[in-house]
Amino acid sequence: MSRAILTGSRIRDRRLSVGMKQADLAAKAGISASYLNLIEHNRRRIGGKLLVQIASTLDTEPTTLSQGADNAMLEALEAVAEQAGDARVEADRVEELVGRFPGWAAKLAEQGDRIEALEQTLRGLNDRLTHDPVLSEKMHEVLGAVAAIRSTSSILVETPNIDADWRARFHANIDTESRRLAETSAAMAAHFDRLTRDDAGFTTPLEAISAFFERRGFHVEEIEQKGAAAIEPLIRAASEISGTSARQMARAVLSLYADDACALPLKAFAEAAAYLNYDPAALAQRYGVDLQSVFRRLATLPRQPDAPEIGLVTCDAAGAILLRKPPAGFSLPRFGAACPLWPLFAALRTPGLPTRQVVQSSEGASFIAYSVAGPVSQSNFDAVPVIRAAMLLVATEEEPAAPIGSTCRVCPRRNCQARREPSILSRKA
Structure with missing residues (x-):
């Protein structure tokens, strides 16, 4: 049911909420009760003077009756319905839900936001734990110490008549490995403690x-x-x-x-960027600089209300992420193990050749991905060129968009040919 024809339902809900009888409202509005009944059941359209009269009688604004819930609430519930991916959810009746049960609608929208925030936190924590070099190193030390203690203990248990000198050596070995295990465990605990503080805990x-x-x-x-x-x-x-x-x-x-x-003064560059619709190629030509310089400068512009969301990712020739600015609607992994479908990595195969591609994140946001790779400055001709690539992400409404993700571990898309490992998310794409 479209939003435009639910005015009658809103009139009825408002009348019931203020405790007014249908006949009383009809009398005050100057119409018959039967006609009001048809209006309240969305069988007759209403507008103009009659809508104003009814709204005044019900002590509300005409737009509240004609337009219903604000767009933010409707968009939030539509997003919840889309995320659910369940055919039983009547996504086309969201407006009716808000009009009839505003409390439940607000609660559902709130829970939808909460679930999305928790999923983002999960993605961040998983990415952090997966690529934390300190944690990886300490975990290997723990496993090594446990294996040594278990092996030595098994020998002592299975060989009761072992020589006294060997027994002493095995006891000493167990003591040493136990101490190492305790120290490593304490170091891991301290590392996690640092991670919980805002002013410390950066592993690299x-x-x-x-x-x-x-x-x-x-x-x-x-x-x-x-x-x-x-x-x-x-x-x-x-x-x-x-x-x-x-x-x-x-x-x-x-x-x-x-x-x-x-090279790109802030005020003049920001004005030129807005005038040229944030086109990096046009900006590079205007200022006579390379594309990667324009990418970086666009990513450092102060956020403006009328400017598109802008993100940036750079990597080396091995594909390891160096710097990242995640735009709203696109969760980027901290470092390494990113989605292999990113145009950023394709640019490494053709240094010096810029590309433009419309992509869609796993969160459903669309971006123009400008990508280019090139060598950093060299001191002599005999040095091996060091290649680095950059990808600028500019929010767009363009379609169609190629689907890409953040990293395989937290990507909800199914049947992706480039997937390296299963996703920990159970949500349907």
Whole structure:
């Protein structure tokens, strides 16, 4: 049933909620009770002066009766129905549900948001645990210590008359491995404790740098104003960046940011980007810079209400993710093990050849994926070229879109030929 013809149902629900009889409302509106009955059962359309009169009598706005629930509530429930993927869910009667049972509708929408948030958390935690090098290393140490203790214990149990010297050696071995197991377990507990704190727990320098940009919305105002002179103070003040490796990598990334900001001044570039509809090729031609510089600069623009959602992913020639800016509607894995269908990886096969493809995330959002790969600067002709690729994601309404995912472990799509491993999600695609 369309939203436009449910005005009668809303009139009836409103009349019942205020405790008014049908005959009384009809009398005050100047119509017969039988005609009002036809209206309330959506058998007669209503509008104009009569709608205004009835709305006034029921102490509500005419638009509340004619348009019903706000679009946000309807869109939320339609998303819940789509996620359910169950033929028994009457998705075409969402408006009627909201009109007749607003409390239940609000609860369903709230639970839908809650489920989506939990699924996103699950994807993030799974990705974190899967690619956490510290956890992987400690787990192997635990398994090694357990195997050694079990093997030594089995020998002692199965050989009761073992020589006293060998028995002492085996006891010493069990003691050593037990101590190692205890120390490794304590280290794992400490690592998990760090992960729960906001100011620590970054397992790699790349993750620390990513957290630095995430907290600033990927826009570093200090560099925009002071250029490269702001880099060292920023690094010293950043709680995320600690350790020699992280500081060294942060200098390189922030220096690149400063170079981009100098070549593409913020105000002029933002205006040009909006004028050229965020087309990276047109912007690169206007400013005489390479595409990857434009990609990075677009990803660092301050968020504007009328601007599309923009994301960025870069990787090396091995396909390992270096930097990432996830756009709304597209969950990106932290580092490594991303979806092999990303245009980003296809660009590595043809360095220097830019591509444009409309893609759809597993969350259902569509993006234009601009991708290009190329060598970083070389000091001499004999050096092996180091290739890096970048993919700019710009939200769009274009169709059709090629389906891609985040990473196989949390991708709900079925029958994907590129899948490496089963998904932990049971939700239907």
